[in-house]
Amino acid sequence: MAVTPSLGPPRKQRDTARTLLEAMAHDAVRSGFELEPSQWQAAQRLATFGAQLTGRRRALPRKPTRSLYLHGPVGRGKTWLMDSFYGRLEARKRRVHFHDFFRRLHGGTHGLDSGNGTAIQQSVDAVLNDVDVLFFDEFHVHDIGDGMFISRLLRTAAQRRVALVVTSNYAPDDLLPNPLWHEHFLPTIEAIKDMMDVVEINGGSDFRRYPAAGTHPSTGAGAFRSGRIISPGAPGQLGRLGLFRPTPSQGRVLQPTTQPIVVKNSDPDLLWVGFEELCGGLSSTSDFLVLGGMFRTWVIDDVPSPTDADAASAPAWQRFSNVVDVLYDQDITLFLIGSVPLDFDVEGSGNVLPVDLARIASRLSLLSRSHPDEDLKREEAAGS
Structure with missing residues (x-):
């Protein structure tokens, strides 16, 4: 019997994506502003990502969900969108900040057998254990040593089919800008672009400095x-x-x-x-x-x-x-x-x-x- 090919995502996934998008829009209104066009497009992509992530558990064989790389100038709402989406997503998840991530990795290597490189791998494993998605805020690379950690993280995440959601002030091609080391990081940059959908959030206002009219002051920091x-x-x-x-x-x-x-x-x-x-x-x-x-x-x-x-x-x-x-x-x-x-x-x-x-x-x-x-x-x- 011939099988009619699917013309789009299942209805349940579409409904899940719509629910997530409406929830993020509601969070914005509750905070006193509306999502501007580039934020709205990023929210749509996050919602689709969330629906795919939650829907893949029922799919056989297990199909990996493409990761997301959100980048743009400072204060454009990247972290806000990540936090709103993170709070609404029902999945095994973990959120880390760039500096805290490397503290965990460097701290995890102490006392471990690093003679054959297993210390770094064990530290990466600890960050990825028991999660379907890792949220990584303020992603940037300035040191080739940190670049090696990132390379290991990406490789292991791909092997485990753990999806990533990343925010950064840098487009992937601009990571590790030091000309002495940038060329050595190019393979990792290509890996990022291969496994992630790159989404730019490029609104004209730095909301941290110049909040939109009616925006409630942030209670953070x-x-x-x-x-x-x-x-x-x-x-x-x-x-x-x-x-x-x-x-x-x-x-x-x-x-x-x-x-x-x-x-x-x-x-x-x-x-x-x-x-x-x-x-x-x-x-x-x-x-x-x-x-x-x-x-x-x-x-x-x-x-x-x-x-x-x-x-x-x-x-x-x-x-x-x-x-x-x-x-x-x-x-x-x-x-x-x-x-x-x-x-x-x-x-x-x-x-x-x-x-x-x-x-x-x-x-x-x-x-x-x-x-x-x-x-x-x-x-x-x-x-x-």
């Missing part, structure tokens, strides 16, 4: 938002914020992982450290993650102006970007002190600043600013 960008950091300015420059005797040497870091103060809940000491050496994101678990308030002083960045300081600015990522993600209060006004909306001479600085500038825009003229006006008003 409350502690982070309470921080300040301070210049020039005069004693009176700092004192009004409850900050007092540490004395030399309060200095300490901390070793969160393998690298010692000289700090100016490390009270039970406050870390005070200079920009150069934190970002200018060999510290890594693993160090920042450990310190984030120890201190809920950070003060970074002697922050140079990004407009003065040069090629020699580029690695320090990349570490600074990683610091802000970690503190934002873990909702930690951050005070930045610079002797001159700190403007992060710059590209830097010769493009030596990391591409991630656009995302960091968007996040730092959540912090209010403290200037001496404004502080003097407040004092005069209070005394009049």
